[in-house]
Amino acid sequence: MRDLVVAGGGPVGMAVALHAHRLGLDVVVREPRTGPIDKACGEGLMPGAVAELADLGVDxxxxxxxxIRYLDATTSRRASARFSAAPGRGVRRTVLHDALAGRLATAGVPVEPRAVEDVRQTPDHVLVDGEPARHLVAADGLHSPVRRAVGLDAPGPGPARFGLRCHVAQAPWSSFVEVHWTPRAEVYVTPVAEDLVGVAALVGRGLRFEDVLDEVPALRDRLTGDRTRVMGAGPLRQVARSRVAGRVLLAGDAGGYVDALTGEGIALGLAQARAAATCIAQGRSADYDRVAQRLARRHELLTRALLRSTAHAPVRRMLVPAASRAPWLFSAAVNQLARPIEVPS
Structure with missing residues (x-):
């Protein structure tokens, strides 16, 4: 009987498997998609995420x-905050996937090209499509089939938000992640290669990518290179009743998601991957929900506060001017998010 099956071969799922393998567990990853898996995301790794990857031997x-630089699309106001301890990194999602997959192959962790379709639990093991394993970690994304299968899905409150992203073939003009605030959306520009920038937008239902760019004419005119097709993801707000159901644990987006507003998703997912593998290896998988809640607390509190406040037009208009008038406060907030997420024991 295997110790662990991981449902999902994205960055968080592969990180769970690498941590589990390091801790001596017999682990397999189930992922039906082949090749590097792409996703509509901002592609900016916060310094904490870079540190987590380095610990796994992934570079x-x-x-x-x-x-991070905030810009007001309707004025010339801006606010910049440098990472004080270590830099972040702009990395294409496919490049990140290849790096983790290569490390997984070097470690000898098997990846089976099939999805998890049926989950049944007994007191001492879980049956994954009829095959026994001691535990199952679901890292199968925002719309996790495993989360639904084990009864942990819950309705997400509030208006739906979606992520859109494309790449533009041109040299980056800045080493900062630029966040352009418009009346209806946020547009993220991330340098990801010497000749490529990623452009991602967080929008409400029904808002098209071109609609958003029209609200940022200075950025629209600056994007002169060829564009890839626009990818989408969402609704972003997902709720899980718990991150543990018996011998099934949820990690990353599968365990619930607030919004991509703060750009901390990968760092948080990697910290949860470490925590899930550690709890299983130490025979205390029931503790994982408490640990995961503590890991997510800072991220969720700040993200919810930003979402609530910027939903009001007067507050939204004042955000960038306020950050530019108090650069020390903006810098403190950015570097709070940038620091590594400590996994509690």
């Missing part, structure tokens, strides 16, 4: 990120 190529 994906990309562009150094010096910090």
């Amino acid at each position: 994906p190529p990309g562009r150094v990120l010096s910090g």
